[in-house]
Amino acid sequence: MEKKYDFTAIEKKWQKYWEENNTFHAENNSDKPKYYALVEFPYPSGQGLHIGHPRPYTAMDIVARKRRLQGYNVLFPMGWDAFGLPTENYAIKNKIHPALVTENNIKRFKSQLKSLGLSFDWDREVNTTDPEYFKWTQWIFLQLFKKGLAYKSKMAVNWCTSCKVVLANEEVVSGCCERCGGEVIRKEKSQWMLKITEYAQRLLDDLELVDYPERVKSSQINWIGRSTGAEVNFETSAGDTLTVYTTRPDTLFGATYMVISPEHPYIEKWSDKLSNLEEIKDYQQKAAKKSDFDRTELNKEKTGVKLSGVTAVNPVNGKEIPIFISDYVLMGYGTGAIMAVPAHDERDYEFAKVFGLPIIEVVKGGDITKAAFTDCATGIMTNSGFLDGLSVEEAKVKIKEWLAANGKGHEKVNFKLRDWVFSRQRYWGEPIPLVYCEKCGWVPVAEEELPLTLPDVDSYMPTDSGESPLSTLESFINTTCPHCGGKARRETDTMPQWAGSSWYFLRYCDPDFKAGVASKEALDYWMPVDWYNGGMEHTTLHLLYSRFWHKFLYDIGIVSTKEPYMKRTSHGMILGKDLDNPGQFTKMSKSKGNVVNPDDVVKEFGADTVRLYEMFIGDFEKAAPWQEEGIKGCKRFLDRVWGLREMIAEGEEHGKELESEIHRTIKKVGEDIEGLKFNTAIAALMSLLNKFYSLGSITKGEFKTFLILLYPFAPHISEELYSEVSGGAVIDDQSWCPYDEALCVDDTVEIAVQINGKVKAKLNVSAGLDKDTLVKTALENEEVMKLIQGKQVVKSIGVPDKLVNIVAK
């Protein structure tokens, strides 16, 4: 009987079956071992799902489906990271409440995800904009506040002139706003900050507890930016001690001048002693106007002003040295002041050349008339008194001892990591639940009053002054102090989008819990996440922020694991056609007009084909181009799988050769899934299918095994065929196929015989021959003997089951 592969009907049928049977529902209690597989929840944008979204989702769906068959109780949840600027901008433009926009976008996203047959447990869906969710985002913030880890600070911030919003450093790309591309300038603002820097060392150390790819680990390490050096005290003629931070205290004898940041407080303090104050103030103003981008961009050439009237003394040799201000020294790092050693620091060298300052070599090994010598590994100390003759590393130790003994300084560790700017002057975010009282200062909203919800406003536009739209709403602002009952005003800033995504994986454990982020039992059962896959774009910020919050929650006893994620992997982007450069591929974007909508592809080829192609397209960890021609191959493969039902012939024995090929395929598919090598797993399935076709028949048992292997990748067609061939059974109730290592090897193997490194013959030998026997067998082979006739065998190398190489002259 001919039956068509009607993927649309089949996919609908099984999606309905799974939904009705709650197949993917995870229970918080189970005798089975638990497995928590996590993908990054999407931002439900107005454009709907993008063809890149299903790549990581399908990958983890494959893992989740395989784990269920392996007998695990699997948690594979999904939700919505729904606060954010695009929704707010859309709301402003179309005068629709952002909550309504969000609701519609989520509906669309959800139906798109469901059409792909992803095995999410939809009973655990979370939404960061749901007051029942952000109640606990606010609660966590209050705990941070109560522990002194949230503070308000006036600081220069990155200000997007187009979005009219404060951006985090990480949201500024080459001087422009990451989202809109608008110009970013510096502006003084009072901001809520989170003290992530207090966790810097632990965020670094605990990377040893987790299984992250090297590229992810190293970017976290670089972002944290730990360095070991020393703080050194310089006495000044003004009477104040000027402390600097340096990683090269060994070069102290070579410090010929000092530089302080234009924002350094001593400038104000010393104003009556400085004879060129006007020149200095002028330079300060210019520096203040520049954005960070301009500051780095314009400073190819070093600039600065010498402080006339105040000098410093090098503590190690008593020499008087000048002090400069220059914007190459940043107030936000170290002490905002440096000792300059032009002979051994490139920036100091450039500056010294511009200002004609002395360059004294204190480490031998380079040519300081040409460039600064910065190599720590080979240099030997010179012109450095008691350090002379030592290596750089030895000198570092000795000078630190000297500094400590003489009260001139001490060892110091510094981090590049800055505290997290946590305020946004926007409407569509979690309100920060604090009130300001003249008498009591900043006071938290009572926890019973959470969630503090967003009031309805007429306009979601940020104000020109830079304040949040909430700041114009008197009914929201005016309140009473929870502490003294007097008049108080609410904070009108909202939280950044990173807030809700910093703990969402905890909420999945117990999404309806009313008395906390999740019940202790649920958290202890499910956490940590066993495998978390996400994009490289989130390896520094989201990963670091969520690890920080998790460590804080660990400290206050909410969670029991130090790290949230045991294993992290990263997928590559799906690229679209570059319409400007035919034959090239580039990032898909609306503006480039090269976005592929998964709905169209699902409609034309079916969800199973889309899933398969997303996984077959290439190395999962690398970017891959979406090619319409390529997807056909996956559709053909499934058509051929469908065709197997016509080939079922019971009782036909295919022998050991096929049996071992099946076992090898089981092994390979299983191992490849664990190693993110989905493309080669599929290739192995294709090879096995080709084998079935060449044999012309398949037994029911072989067919069932094949379908179980295919099921994680293409679940709908696998379920349909399995239920047909087994009289109604479903794969969800089956077990992952075991394999027999002994059966994976054939009785005989083909080995290559090389003569002088070139393959000259092939030989069939029994498997597992040791190398001596193998060489002997090869040398006794007639064909081989002919080939080496008249030559002298110098050397023979045998590699069991692989090859023999005969070196003959």
Add this chain to the structure above:
RNA sequence: GCCGGCAUGAUGGAAUUGGCAGACGUGCCGGACUCAAAAUCCGGUGGUAGCGAUACCGUGUGGGUUCAAGUCCCACUGCCGGCACCA
């Protein structure tokens, strides 16, 4: 500038510890089926020379180590990503 990654047929991409380069797919060529086309099935497909068995060349470039190099080492080129005065 610094750090990281990558470079393989026409094309997307495969290749455990160094061990038969090009698995699997696309495209192309040929055959079967068809009035014909599509679809499907079967076969072929790195380059050069040769009727041919075969020979030589071949993993960005140039060197090296090795019985053996896509894989290891040195130098260079190109592309992609991240950071960007962090003392």
